[in-house]
Amino acid sequence: MISDTERSKIFISVFQCLSIFVDFITLEINSNAIHMYSFDGINDDRAQVLFLDIIFDKSFFSDFFIENPISIVLKVELVDLCLKNKNSIDSIVVKYYDDIFELIFHRTGGYISTHKIPEMLCQSSGIPIDHSIFFLITN
Numbered sequence: 001m002i003s004d005t006e007r008s009k010i011f012i013s014v015f016q017c018l019s020i021f022v023d024f025i026t027l028e029i030n031s032n033a034i035h036m037y038s039f040d041g042i043n044d045d046r047a048q049v050l051f052l053d054i055i056f057d058k059s060f061f062s063d064f065f066i067e068n069p070i071s072i073v074l075k076v077e078l079v080d081l082c083l084k085n086k087n088s089i090d091s092i093v094v095k096y097y098d099d100i101f102e103l104i105f106h107r108t109g110g111y112i113s114t115h116k117i118p119e120m121l122c123q124s125s126g127i128p129i130d131h132s133i134f135f136l137i138t139n
Helices: 006-023 076-081
Strands: 024-029 033-039 050-057 064-066 070-075 090-097 100-107 112-117 134-138
Touching: 070 076
Parallel strands: none
Antiparallel strands: 024 033, 024 070, 033 050, 064 134, 090 100, 090 134, 100 112
């Protein structure tokens, strides 16, 4: 079983490792889990290879709420830029609302940093965006 101390570090590590190998990651979020998957970054005539396929069950998160299922394609580099000084992150709140993907980091010493990524940069998969998500990852 994963301890609370390791949760945000696992989530952060996934994104930091990904930024080396892939450009985009797909997040499919429903009421039971978050499914993260990505293909290699090769853009030629060869078939792409599934590089990552992880499912985070909703029990992984301290708090988890979603109105309707959603699928988002995120540019990994944008998320990676938000994860500087990862050792000072105590918890992460992830929200998606009004076409904005928002990461809120609660840091050691009470400092809070917020990063908002417009939906147009997330490349929504075409599912109508009229619903909200929220999940909290506690360190």
